[in-house]
Amino acid sequence: MSEFHCLDIEFPNVDFSPYYIKSKKEVDKIHHAHLFARTDEIELRIFYDDESYFGEKLSVWSDTVDYKKFGSFIKVKVTENHTNERIQKIDISDAKLFGISSGSNYYEGKQKYVIVKIDTVKFYWNPNEENKNTAEFYLDDKGFRVVNPFYGVFGPKTFFKNDGKFEINRMNDSKKFYKLGKSSFRPEFNVYSKGNKKDRTATIIKEPKIQFKYQNGITEEEAVFYGVVVLMLASFYHHIKIDYTLRRIHLPENTITIKNIEEKNYYDTSGNLWGFEIHWNFNKFLQASWQKETIKNFTLLSKAITLFNQSHLVDNSSAFLIRYNIIEICDKHKQDNEKFTLILNKKQRKVKQDSALSKLLETIAKDEHEEFKKRWGNVQTLLQNKPMKNQLVSFLESQSLDPKTFPVSIKDLKELRDFITHGSIEKVDLETLRKSNILLYRISGILILNLMGIKDWKLNTEIK
Numbered sequence: 001m002s003e004f005h006c007l008d009i010e011f012p013n014v015d016f017s018p019y020y021i022k023s024k025k026e027v028d029k030i031h032h033a034h035l036f037a038r039t040d041e042i043e044l045r046i047f048y049d050d051e052s053y054f055g056e057k058l059s060v061w062s063d064t065v066d067y068k069k070f071g072s073f074i075k076v077k078v079t080e081n082h083t084n085e086r087i088q089k090i091d092i093s094d095a096k097l098f099g100i101s102s103g104s105n106y107y108e109g110k111q112k113y114v115i116v117k118i119d120t121v122k123f124y125w126n127p128n129e130e131n132k133n134t135a136e137f138y139l140d141d142k143g144f145r146v147v148n149p150f151y152g153v154f155g156p157k158t159f160f161k162n163d164g165k166f167e168i169n170r171m172n173d174s175k176k177f178y179k180l181g182k183s184s185f186r187p188e189f190n191v192y193s194k195g196n197k198k199d200r201t202a203t204i205i206k207e208p209k210i211q212f213k214y215q216n217g218i219t220e221e222e223a224v225f226y227g228v229v230v231l232m233l234a235s236f237y238h239h240i241k242i243d244y245t246l247r248r249i250h251l252p253e254n255t256i257t258i259k260n261i262e263e264k265n266y267y268d269t270s271g272n273l274w275g276f277e278i279h280w281n282f283n284k285f286l287q288a289s290w291q292k293e294t295i296k297n298f299t300l301l302s303k304a305i306t307l308f309n310q311s312h313l314v315d316n317s318s319a320f321l322i323r324y325n326i327i328e329i330c331d332k333h334k335q336d337n338e339k340f341t342l343i344l345n346k347k348q349r350k351v352k353q354d355s356a357l358s359k360l361l362e363t364i365a366k367d368e369h370e371e372f373k374k375r376w377g378n379v380q381t382l383l384q385n386k387p388m389k390n391q392l393v394s395f396l397e398s399q400s401l402d403p404k405t406f407p408v409s410i411k412d413l414k415e416l417r418d419f420i421t422h423g424s425i426e427k428v429d430l431e432t433l434r435k436s437n438i439l440l441y442r443i444s445g446i447l448i449l450n451l452m453g454i455k456d457w458k459l460n461t462e463i464k
Helices: 054-062 067-073 141-150 220-238 282-286 291-296 298-310 316-330 346-361 366-383 391-398 410-421 430-451
Strands: 005-010 030-037 042-048 075-078 087-091 097-101 111-118 120-125 134-139 159-162 165-168 178-180 183-194 203-214 244-250 255-260
Touching: 005 042, 005 087, 042 054, 054 097, 054 111, 075 087, 134 141, 134 220, 141 183, 141 203, 141 220, 141 282, 178 220, 183 220, 203 220, 220 244, 220 255, 220 282, 220 291, 220 298, 291 298, 298 316, 298 430, 316 391, 316 410, 316 430, 346 366, 391 410, 410 430
Parallel strands: none
Antiparallel strands: 005 030, 005 075, 030 042, 042 111, 087 120, 097 111, 120 255, 134 203, 134 244, 159 165, 178 183, 183 203, 244 255
């Protein structure tokens, strides 16, 4: 089997002519390309006529677009002489651009090529009847913390062979699958052996994964979505962004594999739900009733959890602003202005307002009267509204949180936010910032749990 896939690549809505004027020929509409999907990189080698300077044009053009949307500009087609007959199509529309390199030595025979590195690729294969309506979502190295608690202590009798496959003893209370929409899932290890028959020893490899089972009628979009939901739960519980490196989805019409490049250089953090007075392991967490509300609030949760995990990677001032922002994001309901009861008609009110304006103008310098009159119109509108209850206080109370019990007052939290936002760092009391960060960590986590429908938390208001 070839180490690469042959493709035809097209940039249907891109005009390369304004970029790198040096070329003697126009850029071809369609280019032949080789796709290499290796363990640690995804590489496209796009071949072109060197007199068109396509490689240089592509590099210059790429600097003008959002690298996160790079794949959306590309249309790919598997060529007819493709070496793997099982493959139906290849999709890179969701790919981010990692980099482009073009060198004078980039030739294969007489054909010049440019190397494009991307972060993801999706393959559609002919269906696998044996594994139909199942899926394996393989986790990155951070995913070991997700799967490890479901297995006992590793020892001499930990691994055993079953029908030619290695398996590991699971904990007694972690053998069941958890229901999610049209699927059920559980964290597992994929175990296989690796070695040379000339060597005296062989190595047993274990890979963390989420194993899915699907009901009939599951769609690709639903299967991918359920995987994202589980990943979001794991990332929140462990306080770190966890990713999939490979997703293999077996549907009746095809098998879909989605490969992603693993993030190797990351700041490692760890967490649990103890800060919210919930002493569950991840297994117990998955047994809670989170499915309905998590799916309902998925978009809001995705944003809040991303920020929640990001707050662990930045300095104290930035962490405070991020956690404060989570509260504002979760507060979807804004108060309606309540107005005072008016006892005069419009004409009568105008007479009184004009009289009041005349009296007020007596206190203002004459050359500023016109400017004051402009402000007066705005003030009249505002004066019709009754003072509102503090929006933040109202929201927190609606979430079963009592601001009167907080070790840092709402007033001090707002003042601290204003100091940091406006760059008045010299006014920030470091001890207040420390306590506020701990408090907002607990509050933001509780708000996320509420969005999931989990109410088992308690707010610890003691901060040492």
